[in-house]
Amino acid sequence: MAVRNFHQVSVAPSNRHVRIERDGQVVAETDRALVLTETGLADRLYIPAEDVRADLMAATDSHTTCPFKGVASYWAFADDESAGDVAWAYPEPIEDVAQIRDHLSFYAEAVQTYVDGVRQ
Numbered sequence: 001m002a003v004r005n006f007h008q009v010s011v012a013p014s015n016r017h018v019r020i021e022r023d024g025q026v027v028a029e030t031d032r033a034l035v036l037t038e039t040g041l042a043d044r045l046y047i048p049a050e051d052v053r054a055d056l057m058a059a060t061d062s063h064t065t066c067p068f069k070g071v072a073s074y075w076a077f078a079d080d081e082s083a084g085d086v087a088w089a090y091p092e093p094i095e096d097v098a099q100i101r102d103h104l105s106f107y108a109e110a111v112q113t114y115v116d117g118v119r120q
Contacts, residue, residue, distance in 0.1 A: 008039050016116050
């Protein structure tokens with residue numbers, strides 16, 4: 001009997017308040033986050049770009065490709081680009097996850113994430 005690999009990605013709106021901080025400074029805050037659920041990975045919050053402080057972020061040259069989401073672009077903190085990539089987005093996501101276009105997700109180790117006021 002052959003075993004088939006099954007991989008699923010889904011995106012759903014969250015009805016929760018999300019705040020992203022870096023050392024006490026608010027980097028992003030929204031009531032319009034999306035939750036991306038992907039087989040084998042922890043759920044990821046995607047924040048609308050309009051709700052991220054663009055003045056704190058700088059695009060990097062990093063790009064990766066995910067067969068389930070598309071090509072990702074990355075951002076660092078503008079005041080410390082040497083710290084590396086801290087967030088990513090899919091500017092042209094594949095159709096199945098088109099909702100994440102114009103949304104960023106942050107690496108948990110780079111920021112503090114609060115959902116409804118509770119640190120994650």
